[in-house]
């Protein structure tokens with residue numbers, strides 16, 4: 478089901494015109510806060526089937542967040558970093574690249590992980606403290622979380638240099654926050670990727686806060702404008718509009734894949750929850766601000782759109798039932814997670830078996846078994 482037939486170049490024309498404007502541009506929107514298609518949305522067309530699929534992903538991601546936070550409060554997880562409010566930015570972007578494109582996340586991209594079919598158990602493992610990280614990056618093509626701000630952008634750029642050497646048709650997508658954008662690593666990565674024209678798509682979720690530091694106290698030039706200074710194409714999108722995020726990211730990814738060099742997408746969004754389960758955002762921001770952003774809730778917006786184009790109640794009832802079943806799975810998988818064999822660290826050090834690792838693993842196991850005996 479397609480609302481209108483998209484003229485092939487409508488979005489490209491708008492995006493290209495924005496590239497010629499060095500000033501800050503308003504974030505691109507296809508669906509407004511009331512769930513109505515914008516003029517551009519009508520012009521480029523909105524794929525209702527895709528909207529429905531992304532809405533379902535976002536509902537499940539939000540449910541993972543609320544269950545995981547509850548599990549943390551019950552002592553089942555040590556820490557949880559919420560993605561509440563950022564579901565559109567994450568789902569819209571990950572669905573805009575190919576499943577074979579490598580992703581280097583920060584630490585809040587649970588919706589991205591779910592879309593790449595990483596099990597809730599594997600997403601929670603690290604936060605339960607039973608493992609260093611939870612999934613096999615070779616399988617999901619999602620690298621492990623980076624808790625040291627911004628390092629993942631350099632890992633992505635190095636990986637992209639490898640992609641180039643292999644002559645592979647891959648885009649490397651890396652996520653980072655507005656706070657991380659102030660780190661040297663991110664600036665080095667942008668410069669290196671641009672100078673070497675590497676296939677990296679930098680995706681910044683500007684959620685307005687770096688813990689208690691607001692974006693406007695740590696930058697004078699918006700990131701999508703700053704990108705040009707590195708020789709990187711910058712895009713600005715409403716990060717709470719899943720369809721706009723998808724369209725802009727897909728366009729940017731296509732350009733990167735064509736070999737024109739790296740791109741940066743700044744998605745304007747908001748972290749509706751605290752920074753983590755240890756944070757109390759009421760200490761540094763106002764209820765008013767929270768209310769203003771609640772009115773832009775990405776999940777509510779997409780539901781309004783879907784209802785507006787005639788998606789029926791039965792669909793939403795089915796989705797609610799699916800989310801309840803998913804929540805039960807999340808709780809069950811979390812409680813079933815126990816400490817892992819620490820020797821597994823030696824299996825993950827190199828891509829292929831390595832004699833030094835084999836030797837160190839054997840020594841570790843022998844020492845551990847002696848201690849246990």
Ligand SMILES: Cc1ncc(C[n+]2csc(CCOP(=O)(O)OP(=O)(O)O)c2C)c(N)n1
Pocket residue numbers: 585624625626653654655656657658660684686687688748752
């Ligand atoms: C190099 C480094 N410095 C400081 C920190 C502490 N720290 C953890 S999260 C955070 C804020 C990050 O904000 P942002 O990049 O906007 O991402 P968000 O958490 O909002 O998703 C800080 C300062 C860290 N993890 N790594």
